[in-house]
Amino acid sequence: MRLCGTAIAILLVFGTTSAFAAPIERAADSAECKGIIARLLEATDESFDHYSPSGEDVFFRNPKSVLSCTGHRHAGISLTWDEGGFPPNEWFGLLAKAGKAVTGADLTKLESASRQCYRSALKDRTELADMEIPNAKIECQDFTPDGGGLNISIWMNDALSVSPVLNER
Secondary structure: OHHHHHHHHHHHHHHHHHHHHOOOOOHHHOHHHHHHHHHHHHHHOOEEEEEOOOOOEEEEEOOOEEEEEEEOOEEEEEEEEOOOOOOOHHHHHHHHHHHHHHHOOOHHHHHHHHHHHHHHHHHOOOOEEEEEEOOEEEEEEEOHHHOOOEEEEEEEOOHHHOOHHHHOO
16 A cells, blocks of 8 residues: 555656646747737738747837737737837827737727827826726836836737637637
8 A cells, every 4th residue: 555655656746747847838929929929910010029038028120019928818019119209190000000909909099098198107207107998908108307208018908808809719
């Protein structure tokens, strides 16, 4: 009986160890993130640059943006404006297209909320603002006192459960 218990313990230890030894899939390699990447490339004419060492971030160029895939139903896109002054309409339009590709949220609402978030960040002494619309959370940081610039991130807000765009597989 004792020998049987020892054998079971050994099998459990080696079975558990071999499971941990298997390669861990990077978040950016998940089917969900790959789908978001494909939608981003199609919607924005972005081009792939590189993955972060952790595999959670996907960097694009033209314009520079970062897609973060940190887990199931938790992805976001960040765009930075660093040319000073208020970003042009085209920049907010591109941001909204990228945000829609990630969240499935309404394009017009994304663009309007992003502008409103930026204006709120300009007025706030912390230079930070955020707001939520259906399917998306928008986070803004203004760098005007530091010489200008802006970073806006648009995150999924449980969008997968209600967005027909994200439910396509």
